[in-house]
Amino acid sequence: xxxxxxxxxxxxxxxxxxxxxxxxxxxxxxxxxxxxxxxxxxxxxxxxxxxxxxxxxxxxxxxxxxxxxxxxxxxxxxxxxxxxxxxxxxxxxxxxxxxxxxxxxxxxxxxxx
Numbered sequence: 001x002x003x004x005x006x007x008x009x010x011x012x013x014x015x016x017x018x019x020x021x022x023x024x025x026x027x028x029x030x031x032x033x034x035x036x037x038x039x040x041x042x043x044x045x046x047x048x049x050x051x052x053x054x055x056x057x058x059x060x061x062x063x064x065x066x067x068x069x070x071x072x073x074x075x076x077x078x079x080x081x082x083x084x085x086x087x088x089x090x091x092x093x094x095x096x097x098x099x100x101x102x103x104x105x106x107x108x109x110x111x112x113x
Contacts, residue, residue: 058074
């Protein structure tokens with residue numbers, strides 16, 4: 001359930017920096033910066049995305065401005081899997097066989113009347 005986000009990955013001329021352009025704004029016109037080792041507060045989509053990216057452990061910082069996400073990778077880290085992580089932000093129910101799908105979340109069972 002939910003719609004995948006269209007993601008275009010763009011390499012930066014600076015090593016260790018990867019930029020992603022997506023088809024919907026996450027911050028409006030504002031800037032949001034999240035740094036490894038700092039708790040991500042809030043429940044907005046941009047907060048959840050930052051948590052997921054930082055939880056990988058190989059990212060130093062995430063900056064989001066509208067529909068552009070800039071990821072500062074830790075030294076020697078690769079951007080593998082980031083595109084899929086961003087694309088799946090709004091997907092709630094996934095098939096277990098899908099790559100990088102994470103655990104399957106089943107809808108709540110009906111309560112007998």
